[in-house]
Amino acid sequence: MxxxxxxxxxxxxxxxxxLFNFTGVSAxxxxxxxxxxxxxxxxxxxxxxxxxxxxQIDLDAKQHARAEAIAKELTDFEQRMxxxxxxxxxxxxxxxxxxxxxxxxLSRTHCVVDMDMFYAAVEIRDQPELANKPVAVGGLGMIxxxxxxxxxxxxxxxxPGFIAVEMVKxxxxxxxxxxxxxxxxxxxNFAKYTKVAMQTxxxxxxxxxxxxxxxxxEAYLDLTDFLGSSGRDAEEVVQEMRKKVKESTGLTCxxxxxxxxxxxxxASDEKKPDGQTRIQPSREAVLEYMDKLPVRKLPGxxxxxxxxxxxxxxxxxxxxxxxxxxxxxxAFASRPKTSAFLLRAALGFSGEELSEEGDxxxxxxxxxxxxxxxxxxxxxxxELRQRLQDLCRSVAEDM
DNA sequence: GCGGATCAC
DNA sequence: TATGGTGATCCGC
Numbered sequence: 001m002x003x004x005x006x007x008x009x010x011x012x013x014x015x016x017x018x019l020f021n022f023t024g025v026s027a028x029x030x031x032x033x034x035x036x037x038x039x040x041x042x043x044x045x046x047x048x049x050x051x052x053x054x055x056q057i058d059l060d061a062k063q064h065a066r067a068e069a070i071a072k073e074l075t076d077f078e079q080r081m082x083x084x085x086x087x088x089x090x091x092x093x094x095x096x097x098x099x100x101x102x103x104x105x106l107s108r109t110h111c112v113v114d115m116d117m118f119y120a121a122v123e124i125r126d127q128p129e130l131a132n133k134p135v136a137v138g139g140l141g142m143i144x145x146x147x148x149x150x151x152x153x154x155x156x157x158x159x160p161g162f163i164a165v166e167m168v169k170x171x172x173x174x175x176x177x178x179x180x181x182x183x184x185x186x187x188x189n190f191a192k193y194t195k196v197a198m199q200t201x202x203x204x205x206x207x208x209x210x211x212x213x214x215x216x217x218e219a220y221l222d223l224t225d226f227l228g229s230s231g232r233d234a235e236e237v238v239q240e241m242r243k244k245v246k247e248s249t250g251l252t253c254x255x256x257x258x259x260x261x262x263x264x265x266x267a268s269d270e271k272k273p274d275g276q277t278r279i280q281p282s283r284e285a286v287l288e289y290m291d292k293l294p295v296r297k298l299p300g301x302x303x304x305x306x307x308x309x310x311x312x313x314x315x316x317x318x319x320x321x322x323x324x325x326x327x328x329x330x331a332f333a334s335r336p337k338t339s340a341f342l343l344r345a346a347l348g349f350s351g352e353e354l355s356e357e358g359d360x361x362x363x364x365x366x367x368x369x370x371x372x373x374x375x376x377x378x379x380x381x382x383e384l385r386q387r388l389q390d391l392c393r394s395v396a397e398d399m
Numbered sequence: 400g401c402g403g404a405t406c407a408c
Numbered sequence: 409t410a411t412g413g414t415g416a417t418c419c420g421c
Contacts, residue, residue: 052411059404142412157408160411215408300417302406337418368415376409 034154035175039167042154042174046163051377063304071312074331093326100344103353105259106281109234111221112264113204113241115253116273118217119145122196123186125250134168135184136161144188148273152178161185193217196249203244207237220261238276259286260350266297286348291319298345305338321346371395 047053081089115121119137124130124147134150136143140161154174155164161183167174168183197216204211208221227234238255245253252274256267259281267289270277279289294317296306309315312331315324325343332339344351371394373387 047411050410056411063404138412141410144412158411162410218408300406304405335419366415370414372413374412 032177033152034167034171036154038174039154042167043159043163046166047160063307067308067311070308070331074312074327077330089330090326093329096329097325097343097347100347100349104283104347104349105353106283106286108222108224108259109227109281110258110261110264111207111223111234111238112256112261112268113200113219113221113245113253114255114268114272115200115217115245115251117145117147118251119188119193120147120150120186121251122193123189126192127186130184130186133184134178134181135186136164137186137188139185139187140165149178150183152176153181153183155183190216196251199248200245200253203241203248206244207241220264223257235276235278238278242274242276260348261352262299262345262350263289263348265299266293269297287322290346290348291317291322293318295321295342298342300341300345309342318346369395369398371398 044053120135123137124135130147132149134153134155135147136145136150136155138144138161143155143157143159143161143164145157146155146159146164150164150168153164153168153171153176155167165183167176168181171178171180193216197213201211201213201219204213204219204221207223207226210222212220214220223234223237226232227237230237234257238257242253242255245251254268254272254274255276256264256270256279257276258264258267258279263279263286267277267279279285294306295301295309295315296303298318301309309321313320313324313327315321315328321328321342325346328342329339332342341351371391373391375384375387379387
């Protein structure tokens with residue numbers, strides 16, 4: 001898969017890891033951290049015989065074949081194109097970008113606040129003796145959050161816990177300079193995290209009564225009105241808000257400030273933990289910021305789309321995306337939503353600029369409600385029927 | 400219109 | 409021994 005191709009190193013046995021990319025890196029400032037390639041290979045070696053990984057490999061092969069097919073189609077098409085056709089397409093692409101540009105709105109100030117390693121931070125706040133130890137919230141099956149110490153060993157969210165245990169026990173295997181340790185697991189306590197989230201939301205409400213809580217640890221604020229009526233500076237206001245969050249909960253958070261939600265969201269990740277980044281509300285500042293970003297940073301561009309963009313178009317950054325608008329439209333001609341999303345994003349638009357008032361995500365309301373559990377292979381009919389009943393009851397209660 | 404795939408947290 | 413749960417959207421069929 002894309003990540004395997006780009007990041008996967010060779011292993012002792014000569015096999016390449018194809019699937020995992022537990023990178024993320026800001027925790028490695030002191031040079032103590034694990035090597036991302038070694039981590040990817042370690043995880044792959046530990047899990048390559050599991051059903052989960054075998055399934056991923058299947059998906060991977062299909063996905064890869066599809067990308068190759070699209071790439072070939074595009075190449076063929078471009079070879080058949082006449083000069084006139086090419087020029088006509090260039091014109092249409094240019095017109096589309098100009099049309100988009102008309103909707104650029106730099107008048108609003110959005111802010112995305114993201115709690116730092118939220119679940120782990122809450123647990124360590126309540127058990128300070130864990131502060132300097134590698135801590136993971138979750139279990140042997142799956143890790144929800146790891147603290148920064150654990151991250152130096154290569155431990156990440158969404159990593160199987162039993163593999164994380166081994167990495168912390170044998171840091172040298174993943175290139176980490178940390179001493180061998182025992183990974184400490186804390187079971188998640190969602191009721192507690194919900195309470196803490198309520199405290200943070202009380203503060204967010206002071207700055208935007210209509211803010212949107214995306215998850216327990218992430219919120220979207222529109223600070224425009226607050227800044228307008230108070231006459232204060234965005235950076236200073238967000239500093240204050242983060243300080244209040246710290247005072248109220250004892251926890252740090254990071255924030256991004258920008259002219260739309262997408263830019264603010266991406267920026268919120270820049271100075272993690274306990275930092276904030278503002279993208280100035282000018283076309284130049286926004287484009288300059290977007291240009292340097294790998295497409296993978298765009299919310300909505302995951303592993304698969306990144307891989308397609310890179311194999312079909314040989315494009316990795318938003319600058320390249322913006323420079324190749326015409327080819328992007330051609331490559332994704334059969335997927336107009338994807339094409340539009342990519343072009344908008346490359347220009348630094350969120351998408352909310354184009355939607356009508358009241359047409360926003362939160363205004364629609366929930367569309368589905370579900371409850372699921374993963375079954376163990378050993379489950380028999382009786383056990384499965386019991387599980388089914390539990391699930392049904394749970395959904396009914398929620399409804 | 401449905402279900403699988405993808406994506407985010 | 410062993411890879412989660414919830415909700416949304418897009419797209420192929």
